[in-house]
Amino acid sequence: MDETPLIQQYMQLRSEFMGYLYAMTRDAELAEEVYQNAAVVVIQKADQSETIHNFRAWAKEVVRRQALHAIRAREASAKYGRAMAPELLEAVSEAFMHDTSEDSVVRDEAGALRKCLDGLPEEKRELVALRYECSSSFDEISQHTGSTPVAVQRALSRIRKLLHGCVQRRMQLEETAS
Amino acid sequence: MKDEPKSQGEKSQGDIENLIVGHFDGTLIEEQEKKLADVLATSAEAKQMFVSYMRLEGRLHSLGRDGFLRDPIAEPISEPERPAPPSTDTEPLVLNGRPRLRIFAASTSLAVCAVVILMLLSGVLWPSSVSASSVLRKAQQAAEELIDRTYRVTVSGSRASFQTQELTINVRGGGRYVVQPVGGAYVMGNDGTDFWVTRKNGPVFVTSDYRSLDPELQRKIPNKRLLEVAASSDGPLLMGMPDLLSLIQRKYDLELVESAASKEHHIRATVKSGRRNGREAIDLWSDVDSGVPLRAEVRWANGRQTRFELVEYVKLSEQWYHYSEHAPGRKVERIHASIQ
Numbered sequence: 001m002d003e004t005p006l007i008q009q010y011m012q013l014r015s016e017f018m019g020y021l022y023a024m025t026r027d028a029e030l031a032e033e034v035y036q037n038a039a040v041v042v043i044q045k046a047d048q049s050e051t052i053h054n055f056r057a058w059a060k061e062v063v064r065r066q067a068l069h070a071i072r073a074r075e076a077s078a079k080y081g082r083a084m085a086p087e088l089l090e091a092v093s094e095a096f097m098h099d100t101s102e103d104s105v106v107r108d109e110a111g112a113l114r115k116c117l118d119g120l121p122e123e124k125r126e127l128v129a130l131r132y133e134c135s136s137s138f139d140e141i142s143q144h145t146g147s148t149p150v151a152v153q154r155a156l157s158r159i160r161k162l163l164h165g166c167v168q169r170r171m172q173l174e175e176t177a178s
Numbered sequence: 179m180k181d182e183p184k185s186q187g188e189k190s191q192g193d194i195e196n197l198i199v200g201h202f203d204g205t206l207i208e209e210q211e212k213k214l215a216d217v218l219a220t221s222a223e224a225k226q227m228f229v230s231y232m233r234l235e236g237r238l239h240s241l242g243r244d245g246f247l248r249d250p251i252a253e254p255i256s257e258p259e260r261p262a263p264p265s266t267d268t269e270p271l272v273l274n275g276r277p278r279l280r281i282f283a284a285s286t287s288l289a290v291c292a293v294v295i296l297m298l299l300s301g302v303l304w305p306s307s308v309s310a311s312s313v314l315r316k317a318q319q320a321a322e323e324l325i326d327r328t329y330r331v332t333v334s335g336s337r338a339s340f341q342t343q344e345l346t347i348n349v350r351g352g353g354r355y356v357v358q359p360v361g362g363a364y365v366m367g368n369d370g371t372d373f374w375v376t377r378k379n380g381p382v383f384v385t386s387d388y389r390s391l392d393p394e395l396q397r398k399i400p401n402k403r404l405l406e407v408a409a410s411s412d413g414p415l416l417m418g419m420p421d422l423l424s425l426i427q428r429k430y431d432l433e434l435v436e437s438a439a440s441k442e443h444h445i446r447a448t449v450k451s452g453r454r455n456g457r458e459a460i461d462l463w464s465d466v467d468s469g470v471p472l473r474a475e476v477r478w479a480n481g482r483q484t485r486f487e488l489v490e491y492v493k494l495s496e497q498w499y500h501y502s503e504h505a506p507g508r509k510v511e512r513i514h515a516s517i518q
Contacts, residue, residue, distance in 0.1 A: 017236065018240060019239075020232055020236070026202070031239070043377075087212050088201070095218055095228050106233065109234075117247065131242070136479075153203055160231075160235075161199060164195075164234055167230075
């Protein structure tokens with residue numbers, strides 16, 4: 001069993017969990033809240049003597065439950081627009097829960113992404129930063145860039161695909177090289 | 179988002195990718211969401227692609243949160259990429275995750291703001307080349323004096339669901355401070371030598387490597403919305419303190435603002451213009467005569483605000499900054515900083 005403190009193990013899985021939480025909520029701030037709420041559960045668990053044999057799987061379940069709870073609460077508040085199709089919520093959770101990607105793959109992806117980001121032209125990188133630093137909406141970014149929200153959304157979609165493709169290619173190259 | 183009128187089975191990889199990207203953009207209509215759900219349920223390849231996009235999205239949010247999406251950073255090393263510490267050396271990992279605090283997340287912007295504030299209040303840092311240098315130096319000197327000051331800290335957010343939080347911070351020069359939220363769920367502090375943190379009835383975690391540890395400790399401050407800063411597994415925040423300070427210097431413009439009150443100096447640190455969508459700023463008011471910081475406000479682009487207000491000067495014992503005062507008789511776990 002991994003002797004690393006639970007909370008540390010949890011933090012190491014941050015990107016994976018945040019990706020899932022964003023996919024479920026499409027709200028970076030809410031995703032962050034849920035991530036923290038789940039962290040509290042992890043911390044509380046650390047105080048108990050009960051052994052966790054598969055931390056990743058256990059933590060995923062914690063995160064999933066917290067996410068569903070938060071989504072229900074958000075829907076109840078009726079302040080938000082259309083709720084995501086329940087089928088998709090379920091499919092996203094299913095994909096998340098049953099993803100068995102190895103740690104080494106996850107780690108290598110992180111390194112590849114950094115290199116891919118460094119290779120992005122300045123204006124594309126700026127757009128990514130605008131989107132992800134402050135969780136800005138397409139409207140907000142368009143005001144900043146003097147473009148239209150639709151143009152911003154399309155540009156970011158292209159960039160995301162570029163980055164994803166770049167990461168995958170780098171991963172394949174490394175796999176081939178090894 | 180446009181979607182080609184193909185049957186589910188005929189969906190090309192490009193179509194699936196469009197659905198996935200559209201999902202993360204929030205541009206899918208309900209019908210497209212159901213199509214994506216179908217594809218994820220029936221295609222292992224699609225599911226794999228979705229999961230890798232999900233991780234990409236998580237990383238971008240983490241990197242953005244930490245403010246590392248613009249300039250190529252000097253090869254920040256992510257946590258998983260670091261050589262694993264010896265198996266017997268798990269202590270830093272405990273602190274790294276700030277075990278007993280609900281204080282993760284937050285942006286590096288947030289972290290930087292928070293670090294600046296903490297350093298201003300505790301006298302650890304004043305940037306040496308700022309436009310309001312004389313005021314800053316004076317405030318720095320004041321902060322270094324061994325006078326106990328108590329600040330009330332209020333953290334508020336723009337969202338209706340955000341619960342305003344209040345904390346109390348006792349600060350003395352030499353890096354000493356004690357932070358407690360209202361309700362006392364945890365206490366954390368620094369006695370000038372050791373950083374420590376404890377939760378109600380839990381053990382005390384102590385490290386002597388506060389300044390060299392790295393930004394983990396900068397995230398060990400009080401509130402999840404304040405200094406928090408949790409260890410991002412994506413690594414940028416594992417930079418050393420000098421790098422973090424450099425980041426602050428690069429990202430903030432400091433200026434002296436004309437104050438309505440003649441007894442106060444007003445300093446503003448603003449995220450450098452054109453560097454960010456939305457404004458992040460720190461306003462700090464200090465006493466003209468003594469230089470003591472009286473209050474400070476940190477504002478984030480998302481509307482969140484943290485306010486520090488000097489409540490009183492009350493002489494506290496030296497022991498007040500030591501964990502033994504706050505967690506008598508508790509188990510003490512010393513943490514060694516070996517993750518640099």
